[in-house]
Amino acid sequence: MQKFSNACIKTGDFAKLCGTNKRTLIHYDEIGLFKPARTDEKGYRYYSENQFDVFFTITCLKELGMPLKEIGAFLEQRSPQSLKTLLLEQQEKIRREEEHLRKIKEVVETKLSLVSLQESLENRQSSLADDELFFRSGSPAGHIFLEKTPEEYLIVSDPLHTNEHEKIIQTLCRHVGYCNKHDLNAGHPYGAMLDVADLRANLLDTYACFFTKVIQKPEHHPFHIKPAGDYAVAYLMGDYYDSKDTYKTLFAWIDQNHFSTGQYSYKEAVIDELATASAKEYVTKISVQVFRT
Known part of the structure; x- marks a missing residue:
């Protein structure tokens, strides 16, 4: 024109x-x-x-x-060349901003999924007798569930296999720092992997490693694939570390149903400090992969 x-x-x-x-x-x-x-x-x-x-x-x-x-x-x-240079610079800036927004969207969606899980747990609670759903700190009450889980990708810390408090804290700090540095946090609270053999020997404070769940398969980062399959699951409300009775009941249920297990138990927060003002309402999911023998 x-x-x-x-x-x-x-x-x-x-x-x-x-x-x-x-x-x-x-x-x-x-x-x-x-x-x-x-x-x-x-x-x-x-x-x-x-x-x-x-x-x-x-x-x-x-x-x-x-x-x-x-x-x-x-x-x-x-000039045509300066315009091209400027547009390429702005294109890269837009790409970085899009990636940043994608990460924020990922975190928001993760937190929404955790809130939805909380709501589903409350619905389960309404269909069970009081105190049957959650194991509570200092109480053996609770219910074991068999849940089908998809494959999940976990960024893992340095291996631990120890109960030395100082080493555990140092490893956790390095892990959290690594995830923050590489922008790997997708909104899931960090969790811990414990060796089933150690747990059966009542070594509840011996950690194999820490992990942070991510959405996509990570490239160039140390990660563990949590296999898809059936998991025996318990939900602990209250003190994250007060899990002795929970594990005792969990393994009794596994043995009574003649299951064999995978190598690890996975402990991860479901309802964390973001969702509750009281530590007594803090909910931890404990899961162990199981197989029919």
């Missing part, structure tokens, strides 16, 4: 066409960023149709976070 060369659009009309206001156009003129095509003897500004594209470019760059001073410098020196 042939563009008109005459500067015939008044400031207010041009502002409406561009989705902005007169104050912005006047400010851009005053700082030398975007001047009208002409100004008459009375000081009235007039714009031409071929200035729409320039103003649109300014708006896009500003929305991408580019300072007005840098936009002005680009416009003064613009």
